[in-house]
Amino acid sequence: MSFSMASKFNCLIFYFVFSSDGVLPNGLNVxxxxxxxxxxxxxxxxxxxxxxxxxxxxxxxxxxxxxxxxxxxxxxxxxxxxxxxxxxxxxxxxxxxxxxxxxxxxxxxxxxxxxxxTHSYTIEALKGHSIAKQLRDTVTEIQNRIGNRLSEMTARYTGEIGTEVPDPSTLLSSEDKILLKRRVFALKWNSRLSLTTWLTIAQTLYVAPNTSWK
Incomplete structure (x- = not known):
């Protein structure tokens, strides 16, 4: 039978009673x-x-x-x-x-x-992370579009005063707004928040048809 301690200090305390086989640090090794x-x-x-x-x-x-x-x-x-x-x-x-x-x-x-x-992730956990990923991907896509528009607009600068910096309202297209709204509306969820992210084996047990518990 093996015996371990949480620190070297504990090993010294119990040295004269019994010695440990190893030290398993009780914490993070930074x-x-x-x-x-x-x-x-x-x-x-x-x-x-x-x-x-x-x-x-x-x-x-x-x-x-x-x-x-x-x-x-x-x-x-x-x-x-x-x-x-x-x-x-x-x-x-x-x-x-x-x-x-x-x-x-x-x-x-x-x-x-x-x-x-455990059996698997809960449906709520999978759905939540899927929706969050869709939002991140959409925002990244819109960022790339805005970057391309900003680069194109600044490249067409003709020297006219007041046009050095493009109008921010022109960078976000109507298509971008619709797509972003769709992702934001998908975030709405009225049910109670799940406390766990996994389904345990006990949670997946069910009673077969025509079977009763005694």
């Missing part, structure tokens, strides 16, 4: 990123991935500023009762009350990560 800019780049990329997930998951309910949003995480075993998760949820409830009392504009998004037997 020491390996020797260069600060490397760590910052990885942090920015990872945060952008979380931003993309939040935009898709909260579609239809997305009315907060991501630049003023805090992300909290916890992870643990999938158990009937998890003391750490219970404390995490209780702490979030108290924090929520304080933020409301302060009338703070800060939004907190909390992730509870647990391994469990």
């Amino acid at each position: 020491v390996k990123f020797s260069a600060m800019h490397e760590f910052q780049n990885i942090h920015a990329i990872s945060k952008q991935k979380i931003h993309d997930f939040v935009r898709g998951h909260f579609y239809g309910h997305y009315d907060f500023d991501l630049d003023n949003t805090l992300y909290f995480f916890t992870a643990g075993r999938y158990e009937y009762s998890n003391k750490g998760v219970d404390m995490f949820i209780e702490s979030l409830a108290r924090l929520n009350q304080k933020l409301k009392a302060m009338k703070s504009k800060t939004t907190v998004v909390a992730f509870i990560i647990m391994p469990a037997a």
Whole structure:
């Protein structure tokens, strides 16, 4: 049987009782990123991935500023009762009350990560990310069109005073507006927000026809 510790300090404490087979750090190892800019780049990329997930998951309910949003995480075993998760949820409830009392504009998004037997993504999760991706693709397409129009208009500058910079209202065509409105209207969603992104095996069980539970 093997035995591990969460830190070298714990190994020293229990050295005279029993020695551990290894150390499994209880946290993130940021020491390996020797260069600060490397760590910052990885942090920015990872945060952008979380931003993309939040935009898709909260579609239809997305009315907060991501630049003023805090992300909290916890992870643990999938158990009937998890003391750490219970404390995490209780702490979030108290924090929520304080933020409301302060009338703070800060939004907190909390992730509870647990391994469990899953079947597939929920329909709501797939739909949300699909709609968010369509919006991003449409905006990118419109950006390219605006860039081409801006380049063409500035290239045709004849020296007339007041025409050095194209009129911004001429950069967005009626076709672009219709396409953008269509994507924005697709974001409307009146149902309750799903708390999970996966369907567990238990959620996919069903009773076959002509079968009754006893």
